[in-house]
Amino acid sequence: MDAYRVEISLAFVLVYMVFCVVVGMWAMRRTHDASDFFVAGRHLGPMVVALAVFSSTLSGFGFVGGPGLVYSSGLSSLWMVIVAGFGYAIGFFLVSKRIRMIAGVRDALSLPDVIAARYGSEWARGLTAVTILLGVMGYLATQILAMALVLQSLLGATETFADISLVTCVAWSLAVLVFYSVTGGIVASVYTDVIQGAIMAVAGVLILLTASSIYSGGLPEASAVILADDAEAALPFGTLGMITALGWGFVFGVGLAGQPHLITKMMMNRKISDNRIIFPMSLVGYALAALLWFSIGIIMRATVLDGSMTPLDAPDAAAPVFLATFAHPLLAGVVFAALFAAIMSTSDAFLNIGTAAVIHDLPNAISGRSVNNELFWARVVTCLITLVAAAFALYSYYGNDRLVALLGAFGWGTFAAAIVPVVVFGLNWRRATARAAVAAIIASLVLNFAVEIFSIRLPFGVSGPFLAIVTSMTLFMVISLLEPEPKLDPDIDRIMDL
Amino acid sequence: MRLINVILLLLLAILGLLGVLLLGESPAGATGQAHDRFAAMTVGGDGLARLGGMGWVMSAIQVLSILLIHSLIALGINERHRNTTFWALLGSSAVISLAVWIVMYLSYIEFLETGASTLILGFPLPTALAMFGVFIGGSYLCVIYIWGFRRFVYTEEDEAAYEALRAAAEQPRKPNASLFHIGGGSDA
Numbered sequence: 001m002d003a004y005r006v007e008i009s010l011a012f013v014l015v016y017m018v019f020c021v022v023v024g025m026w027a028m029r030r031t032h033d034a035s036d037f038f039v040a041g042r043h044l045g046p047m048v049v050a051l052a053v054f055s056s057t058l059s060g061f062g063f064v065g066g067p068g069l070v071y072s073s074g075l076s077s078l079w080m081v082i083v084a085g086f087g088y089a090i091g092f093f094l095v096s097k098r099i100r101m102i103a104g105v106r107d108a109l110s111l112p113d114v115i116a117a118r119y120g121s122e123w124a125r126g127l128t129a130v131t132i133l134l135g136v137m138g139y140l141a142t143q144i145l146a147m148a149l150v151l152q153s154l155l156g157a158t159e160t161f162a163d164i165s166l167v168t169c170v171a172w173s174l175a176v177l178v179f180y181s182v183t184g185g186i187v188a189s190v191y192t193d194v195i196q197g198a199i200m201a202v203a204g205v206l207i208l209l210t211a212s213s214i215y216s217g218g219l220p221e222a223s224a225v226i227l228a229d230d231a232e233a234a235l236p237f238g239t240l241g242m243i244t245a246l247g248w249g250f251v252f253g254v255g256l257a258g259q260p261h262l263i264t265k266m267m268m269n270r271k272i273s274d275n276r277i278i279f280p281m282s283l284v285g286y287a288l289a290a291l292l293w294f295s296i297g298i299i300m301r302a303t304v305l306d307g308s309m310t311p312l313d314a315p316d317a318a319a320p321v322f323l324a325t326f327a328h329p330l331l332a333g334v335v336f337a338a339l340f341a342a343i344m345s346t347s348d349a350f351l352n353i354g355t356a357a358v359i360h361d362l363p364n365a366i367s368g369r370s371v372n373n374e375l376f377w378a379r380v381v382t383c384l385i386t387l388v389a390a391a392f393a394l395y396s397y398y399g400n401d402r403l404v405a406l407l408g409a410f411g412w413g414t415f416a417a418a419i420v421p422v423v424v425f426g427l428n429w430r431r432a433t434a435r436a437a438v439a440a441i442i443a444s445l446v447l448n449f450a451v452e453i454f455s456i457r458l459p460f461g462v463s464g465p466f467l468a469i470v471t472s473m474t475l476f477m478v479i480s481l482l483e484p485e486p487k488l489d490p491d492i493d494r495i496m497d498l
Numbered sequence: 499m500r501l502i503n504v505i506l507l508l509l510l511a512i513l514g515l516l517g518v519l520l521l522g523e524s525p526a527g528a529t530g531q532a533h534d535r536f537a538a539m540t541v542g543g544d545g546l547a548r549l550g551g552m553g554w555v556m557s558a559i560q561v562l563s564i565l566l567i568h569s570l571i572a573l574g575i576n577e578r579h580r581n582t583t584f585w586a587l588l589g590s591s592a593v594i595s596l597a598v599w600i601v602m603y604l605s606y607i608e609f610l611e612t613g614a615s616t617l618i619l620g621f622p623l624p625t626a627l628a629m630f631g632v633f634i635g636g637s638y639l640c641v642i643y644i645w646g647f648r649r650f651v652y653t654e655e656d657e658a659a660y661e662a663l664r665a666a667a668e669q670p671r672k673p674n675a676s677l678f679h680i681g682g683g684s685d686a
Binding site for chain 2: 071072073074075078079081082083084085086087088089090092093094097101104105106217218219220221223224227229230231232233234235236237238239240241242243244246249250253254272273275276279280283287294301304305311312313314315424428429431458459460461462466467470471473474477478481491494495497498
């Protein structure tokens with residue numbers, strides 16, 4: 001079976017892509033209007049929402065970037081994962097109930113809709129939409145590039161496709177992505193999330209078992225190898241140091257409540273009372289899937305250090321090399337399929353909120369109304385955004401331009417800094433004002449962009465997004481306290497009471 | 499003191515401590531350095547030296563962050579539902595997380611000073627506490643959420659009030675339903 005490892009992996013990926021096409025066709029029959037396209041008609045069951053929430057938290061980055069980070073910098077990135085309990089707690093205690101209430105009462109289709117309803121401000125809606133659109137372009141371009149590169153590496157290992165170009169791989173990947181996103185909207189995304197989530201959780205456990213069998217002493221022996229080479233790498237803050245690790249913990253914990261692709265899913269459940277089941281299911285699923293992140297990273301670093309593996313050219317090769325070397329071919333196939341699933345469903349979720357920003361939120365912010373025939377335009381704009389993001393990704397790759405990296409970095413951290421205060425305080429504090437929301441969003445964008453554009457390295461490794469989120473939260477509170485308490489619409493006022 | 503003021507004070511304190519770090523001089527290798535044998539790896543080197551005497555500032559930031567997270571969670575609960583049971587549960591969660599952090603930090607510093615540490619499940623104590631203790635501390639909040647869901651998160655009275663609100667909102671919305679047709683979901 002080992003001789004057919006590449007073919008087996010390709011077969012799993014192919015089966016998954018066919019599955020996506022089928023899901024897209026099935027979802028198209030369930031998508032009758034913009035509400036179905038953007039928020040799945042708000043009638044999803046708890047299992048679907050739970051798996052969609054945790055799959056959104058752990059995108060392709062968790063499969064490729066996560067193990068790579070452990071390989072390159074020891075346990076620093078541990079803090080992105082172990083704070084999940086706090087992150088979900090903030091999301092469920094502070095956001096999930098009232099965001100769903102406002103969505104139900106105001107028929108909101110997107111996060112900017114909820115923000116406009118809460119603050120009665122088109123500026124807040126428009127700025128949130130712009131933030132989402134900027135983040136989406138960066139995220140999408142990196143996801144498309146990652147998908148094409150993995151496909152190229154898989155196909156390139158076969159005789160038939162040995163010389164396949166990256167452009168061809170981008171085209172193939174886009175064909176499937178566009179088909180199922182355009183036809184199925186968010187319905188397709190959440191149902192592929194279910195499969196992705198299930199695969200990721202199972203794969204996480206199987207990879208942990210595989211990784212534990214590499215050394216006779218299991219992962220502790222691998223940890224001892226790392227410890228002997230450089231103690232800091234095996235200690236809780238890794239090689240990047242304490243404040244970098246703690247900053248990641250803050251941004252990934254508190255910042256979880258500001259991820260638009262994630263909290264939008266909290267608007268889609270049928271019943272608010274389902275949150276009682278969704279929270280623990282999301283957390284358990286995430287914990288199982290995240291096992292992959294550390295077990296692969298630790299084993300790869302240890303085996304390279306002790307000379308049993310050749311050094312990697314790049315940290316991101318950690319997961320593919322581990323799968324090619326240590327995993328059973330069937331398991332490797334499953335994990336590669338899960339990787340595509342993660343990239344595909346994350347891309348679809350981002351396409352969805354990006355499309356909503358273009359055809360629904362920005363027109364509403366500017367002219368007070370959405371475009372006519374939203375469903376039709378949603379499908380057209382989904383295609384356009386995908387094509388622009390793909391062109392952007394290829395331009396960046398071949399032109400060695402920093403723009404994608406810049407917008408990629410404009411991802412989790414910037415969403416966190418811009419959206420957390422607006423959502424977390426806005427949904428739980430009557431005094432939160434529209435001016436504070438606008439100021440917090442602008443301040444966080446300026447701060448994050450400035451640190452990235454000018455490549456500013458802060459002392460002791462304080463991360464830009466950490467500084468930005470604390471600053472924007474503080475600024476939000478100070479401005480709100482300096483202003484008179486806003487008068488809320490009666491329905492919003494009542495929701496704030498519940 | 500009102501909860502919202504506590505949150506603002508915590509944020510200002512974190513910002514102030516970040517300011518102390520930003521104004522300080524970063525020691526060489528504070529964020530690691532290249533591994534001498536493997537290009538794609540970094541090493542931390544002398545952990546104590548690269549803290550540059552600022553370990554207590556970083557530790558204080560984490561203590562404040564734990565308190566901030568718990569204060570935010572209290573903000574998420576309606577004031578009239580914040581009863582003694584709720585505060586006791588939330589307080590116990592904060593105490594657990596703070597205890598995990600303090601033991602982790604002290605054992606980390608001890609390891610840097612002595613090079614020795616108790617092993618838990620094969621990992622040095624601070625690493626084991628980070629891997630298992632922090633996650634379990636956060637998961638305890640999940641247990642509080644499940645147990646308290648109908649007691650203080652979303653009571654049956656809240657649900658009934660929301661249902662009434664939604665039903666009222668449905669009435670004027672119907673004439674405009676051609677623009678955004680509502681899916682078949684119930685909003686209970």
